[in-house]
Amino acid sequence: ARSLACVLLNILEDDDTPEICREKSAIILRECLQRAFVTNDRTPQQPPPTPSKDFYSHCLFLVRLYLDFCILFHSRFSFRSNGGATAKGGMLVGRRGPPVETSEEIRILIASIASDILSFLQERCCFGPTTALPRTEGVAANVERSETSHNNDCGEVHLSSNIPYDEKEVITSTSLLCQSLAKGGLTDPYPDLRRKCCTIIIQLSTMFPTVVRMHAEMILRPIVGGDTTDQVAGAESSSVGGGGNEMVAFSSSSPSGASCLLLHRHAKTRQLAVEASSAILSSFPSSNNTASCANENNEQKNTDEGKNTVLMESRYEGSKGGTMEDILETHVLLGWEKISSFDRSASVRTALMIAVGKTAHCVEWDKFDDASSSEEVSSITQTVGEKEQLSKFQASPSLRLLILLLGGVVDETESVRDTSFNELSKMAKYWIAGYAIDTATVDASEIRNDVKSDGTCQKEESSVVIAADMVKFYAPDIVTSLLNEMAGNWATLQRKMKAIQSLEVTIRLMNRSSQPNNNRSNCLSSVLMTSIILTLCDCARHDEENRVSHGVSSCARALGEENNMATSAINILLPGLSGETCTMKNKINLAHDQGNDDCTGAVYSSLLLSSPEHLSYAMVLLESVIRGSSELSNCNGLFVAEESQSVPRKPKEWLDSIMVFRISAVLGSKFILDMVASSELLSWSLVDTCRALVNFSESICFVGTNVDTTNTQKLESAKHRYSDSKKCKQKCKTVVNMLSCIVQLLGCKESYGIKTVTEEILERLAGKIPSVTNKHEMLELYFEDLMGQIVCKAPSHNDASVWDLDDPSLSAFDALLRYSGGKAVGEHFDIVTPTFEKHLSSYFGKNGDDGTDSGMDPTTYSVRISIMALLETVVSDKSLPRHLLHPFTAKLIESSIIPNMQWRAGGMASALRKLSAATLFSLLRFDGATADCLFQTAPRLVPVLTSNLEDDDGSTRELVCSSLAIIFDLLHGVLGEEAVTRLYPSLVKCLDDSCDIVRYAACRALKSFLKSVPASHFCGTPVDYIVDQLLVHLDDPDTRFQDTILDVITVALDIDLDLVVKKCTAARSSHRSTHFCDMLLQRADEKAALKKAIGF
Structure with missing residues (x-):
């Protein structure tokens, strides 16, 4: 072998x-x-x-x-x-x-x-x-x-x-x-x-x-891309690969960064690279x-x-x-952090979580004691005080590993989440047993018994609490590091989203912790909260694609789940939203008022919100914090059972009636409402906040309008005094603030699309007030308070403080009157009339030497047209009790209608005259004017109407004729000979108008005119001219108009029967048809016979 x-x-x-x-x-x-x-x-x-x-x-x-x-x-x-190349010193270096x-x-x-x-x-x-x-x-x-x-x-x-x-x-x-x-x-x-x-x-x-x-450094270089201490932390990313190759390629300042295995296009290669880097780290002795x-x-x-x-x-x-910490920090961690944020393969991220958990057992964890807590708090305060100093914070390797696991807990894939939380639980068990057993509230032996041989926890609740205890202990450092990631200009969108999600799970785990608040764990609610709010606002503001807004809202909802953090967040947001700036002394006093004896921790910073955009993002955070008080959130289903998600929860203690009042006071403040009309984004943010406050506050506290709201003790006493809302009949200051906000939203542009939602909020708010049954009754109850916040008291004519077209008060006034209902407006017409007079009177424009308006700019016309349209809507509302309107009709006609019906050149002046004529007609048509009222105004009103009979707009002429007909009916027998002499030529002339609607309206007006004036006033020329013109139009081609003329000339029979018969007989031969003349003569005979019968 x-x-x-x-x-x-x-x-x-x-x-x-x-x-x-x-x-x-x-x-x-x-x-x-x-x-x-x-x-x-x-x-x-x-x-x-x-x-x-x-x-x-x-x-x-x-x-x-x-x-x-x-x-x-x-x-x-x-x-x-x-080949070779000559390097420095004459050495031959091969390529x-x-x-x-x-x-x-x-x-x-x-x-x-x-x-x-x-x-x-x-x-x-x-x-x-x-x-x-x-x-x-x-x-x-x-x-x-x-x-x-x-x-x-x-x-x-x-x-x-x-x-x-x-x-x-x-x-x-x-x-x-x-x-x-x-x-x-x-x-x-x-x-x-x-x-x-x-x-x-x-x-x-x-x-x-x-x-x-x-050889660790040499081996790690092709795996993770070399020494990363000088690399740019952020890198733009672009998607490459398809199918199983789910990776995002990065650009890096390191020569080998683009070709390292952690950034390989194949997911299997990246997974093995993670495992290899973890194995190399495990070759080092545990610290x-x-x-x-x-x-x-x-x-x-x-x-x-x-x-x-x-x-x-x-x-x-x-x-x-x-040491392993050096290799981990200089070579490995940055590559792992990139994978956590950018890698799209679940298998790679799962391998990463396992590697992080394995490595976390070997590194040295920071230790803190109560003696050093205050110094650390002070250090962190100085560190996060400014955005530039925030970037100088350097997280330890152990902390960065913990943050990676927290990011895995909120991963989009269930397998990655489960692996991450399992590793986090094992890490927390190891940490408590080896580092923090003296500070843990859970017995170490019990923890060890809850952990199986494979490291998983037998009790899910126990594992969550253990992890929460560790996260809460390191919360100041974790939050500071995450804020650094979120606030950095170099951070990509993916890394910001991951940092926001990690911050959310950190806060939620802190809320589940069993550790009592101490100097260290309480830092988040007093020191870092300002930086959290500022950074979340900044992230939402720069979210051009609206991809991180959901994460920002979810993170803010997590703040609302815990009383101390929610109160701190509200205390930071409210002054900025109301446009206030406060000194440090005031901040410390605020902390004392809320029962915080640790003034060193009461470091609340004022938000500088100077634009509607800034306000809208801060408003989103406020709405989310309110929702967090009652809404059941679960961090991707990890901490809360799925079947309990639909169960409603009682609001947290911090959202009591006093806090609701404070929030409502900011929502209804002038600083906010003045910007709503000009910003759709702020309008929607305000709608969502109002909806959250109305839906999630258990009850609206009846803090009376006569209570001194600047004193906390008096507010508390008022809370107890009006605790029984069913028996309380006093107006609620919180409701006034909310209604001011809702009315302003109802006055926004139609293009915003918020009116339907706002009306639902109005109905929901009315359902929370026991003394009313619907929104109209609620607005009627608080109408006077709302008017007091929208407009000033009855102005004098010398008061130049009038509204512009884009003035928020104008839109709020319009919405209040349109949505309150006729009864509410009628009951308070005494405080509504001065506003109409102020903005519609002749003194509104620049006066000439003769006291008349010398001209108005287009903006002034636009304001008058808007307010006149509102007045027309009010007076034509059938639900408005007419007897409530009668005491103010004469004043309205004199100061608001007559001045705007005077002739002026220009298209906008013509539109204002027509709208004024329509307002007068609606007022007269729906019995808004009495005979006494018209008797007072007729000397000025009738001449203005007569002059408008020659207006260029046919609609104006038709409205004037219709109004004159009603006036003549109400002023029966009042008009004198002089009035008859001035009126009849213009009325008769309208019979020959080019518009048929004007001709018919003139017939109605002339008929009422002939009936209302004594016959003696028509003797001579007036009746002779009127009869001649009526006989001419009796031969009109339009048979319907002939019938109308026949009715009018029939009335003339009562003035001078013989004259009408004589002229009709003479004109009979000249007409195309004798039908209508014969009918007129027949009616004349009937009237003559009737007079003879009664002996007249």
């Missing part, structure tokens, strides 16, 4: 041998090894219970074969030189050429043989620390292994003196193999070969950890067990001093490579 192996190896190593012969030699060598050391079912042969002479010869053969094959591997995987073994098939066969030899050495000859050969009587054990845990790599290989070999030769050969793998095999372009080399690395790390540790391992090694030396035992692990301990 030895001779055959030497021959085959010589053939493989000879370059002059044809390629086909070298390939056949490799195949024969591998097949012979398989036949010799593998059973028929392809499983490695196990060592015999009683070692024999053949067994030792087999082991010796494998050892010698391994040593020779390492040299062959090194020679065949070396690279030829393509890397092709490998010595040019055949890819032969190279992978060589790698496969190397892997097989290592497997046979490990399984057949017990070579390595994995398995110990049982002792037998009379025969020394071949291998002894000290009893260490799976993460203790201080185990030793003990080979019997019956298997003679040179330890130095083994180490030298293994070193050659490691160098060949690092420089050739792992950089080979053949993917299968690179994967096989990763497998060899994993085997070497188990069997020869010291040698692997000596926690190094001292104990050294003691065990010394004892073993003394025990086996006379047995010629080779201690491979102790002699070369730490000769090269530094």
Whole structure:
């Protein structure tokens, strides 16, 4: 066997041998090894219970074969030189050429043989620390292994003196193999070969950890991309590959970053690269067990001093490579963090979580005590005080490993989540048992009993609490590191999303912790909360594709689940949303008012929110915190049973009536409402916040409008005084604030699409008030308070503070009147009328020397048109009780309608006249005016209406005629001769109008005019002219219009019967048809007969 192996190896190593012969030699060598050391079912042969002479010869053969094959591997995987170049100092440096073994098939066969030899050495000859050969009587054990845990790599290989070999030769050969793998095999372009080399690395790390540790940096460079300390942390990504090749390619500043195995296009290669990097790290002694391992090694030396035992692990301990933490931080962690954020293969991410959990057991964890807590809090406060200083925070390797597991807990794939949480639970169990047993509230023995032999927890609830205790202990450092990731300008979208999700699960785990709050664990609610809020706002603001907004909202909801964190978040958000700035003294006083005796922790920073965009993102956080108080969230289903997700929960204690009032005061503040009308984004954010507050607050507290809301004690007393809301009849200040906000939202543009949702919120709010049954009753109850917040008191004419077209008060006033209902408006018309007068009176424009308006700009016209349209809607509302309107009708006509019906040039002036005419007609049509009212206003109103009979717009002329008809009916017998003289020419002229609707309206007006005025006022010219014109139109081509004219001229019979008969008889012969003249004469005869019968 030895001779055959030497021959085959010589053939493989000879370059002059044809390629086909070298390939056949490799195949024969591998097949012979398989036949010799593998059973028929392809499983490695196990060592015999009683070692024999053949067994030792087999082991010796494998050892010698391994040593020779390492040299062959090194020679065949070396690279030829393509020439040279002169480097500094005159040295000739060769450029890397092709490998010595040019055949890819032969190279992978060589790698496969190397892997097989290592497997046979490990399984057949017990070579390595994995398995110990049982002792037998009379025969020394071949291998002894000290009893260490799976993460203790201080185990030793003990080979019997019956298997003679040179330890130095083994180490030298293994070193050659490691160098060949690092420089050739792992950089080979053949993917299968690179994967096989990763497998060899994993085997070497188990069997020869010291040698692997000596070459750790060299081997890791092609796997993870070289020393990453100077690399740019962030990198843009683009999707490559398809099918099973689910990887994102990165650009890196490192020369080897683009070709490293962690970024390979094949998922299987990346998975093996993760496992290989983890195996290399496991070759280092555990930072926690190094001292104990050294003691065990010394004892073993003394025990086996006379047995010629080779201690491979102790002699070369730490000769090269530094500590595991150094290698982990400078070479591995950044590549692992990239995979966690960018890799799309679930198998790769699962392997990563296993590797992280395995490595976490070997690193040194930071320890804190109560004495250093205050100093650490101060340090973190200074660190996160500014965004620039936040980036200077450097997380320890152990903390970064913990953050990787937290990111896996919220992975999109269930298998990755389960693996991550299992590793996190095992890590937490190990941490509590080894580091924090004094601070844990769970007994260590109980924890160990809850952990199975495979590391999984028997009790899911117990595993969550254990993990939560560890996360809460390191929460300040975890949060600071995640905020650094989220706030960095270099961070890609994927990494930001992963950091936000990790922050969410961190907060949720803190909420599940069994540890009491102390100086350290309470830091999140007092110191880091400001940075969390600022960073979340910043992430949402820069989310152009709306991909992280959901994560930001979910993270804020997690804050709302815990009383202290929710209160801190609200205290930070509310001043910024209300536009306030406060000093540190005020912040500390605020902390005292909330029962926080630790003023050093009351570090609340004011948000500088200067634009609607900034406000909208802060409003999203506020809404999410409110939802978190009651909404059942489960972090992708990990912590809450699926069947309990639909069960409603009672709001948390922090969302009490006082907090609801404080939030409502900000939502209804002028600072917010003034920006709503100009920003659709802010409008929707405000809608969502109002909906959350109404839906998730258990009841609206009746804090009366007469309560001093600036004093916390008085608010508390008011809370108890009005605790029984069913008996309380006093107006609620919280409801006033909410209604102010809702009314403003109802006044937003139609294009925003928020009115339907806002109306639902209004109905829901009305359902929470026991004294009302619907939204109209609620608005009626609070109408006066809302008007007081929208408009000022009744202004004088000298007050120039009028609304612009885009003024939020105008839209709120419009919405309030439209949605309140007629009854509510009528009951409070005394406070509504002054607003109409202020904005519609003639004093609104610039006055000339004669006191009339000299002209208005387009903006002024637009405002008047908007308010006039609102007035028309109000007066035409059938639900408005007319008797409530009558006391104000004369004033409305005088100050609001007549000034805007005066003729002015321009299209907008024409539109305002038409809308004013429509308002007057609606007022008259629905009995909004009485005879006394019209008697007072007729001297000014009738002349203005008469002048508008000649308006260019036919609709205006029709509305004026219809209004005059109603006025004439109400002013029966009041008009004098002078009024008749001025009116009849214009009315008769309208009979010849180009618009038929105007002609018919003129007929109605003329008919009422003839009826309402005494006959004596028409004597002479007026009646003579009116009859002549009516007889002309009696011959109109439109028979329907002839019928209308016949009705009008029939009324004229009552004024002067003889004159009408005379003129009708004369005109009969000139008409095309005598039908209508005959009818008129017939009616005249009937009236004459009636008068004669009654003796008139």
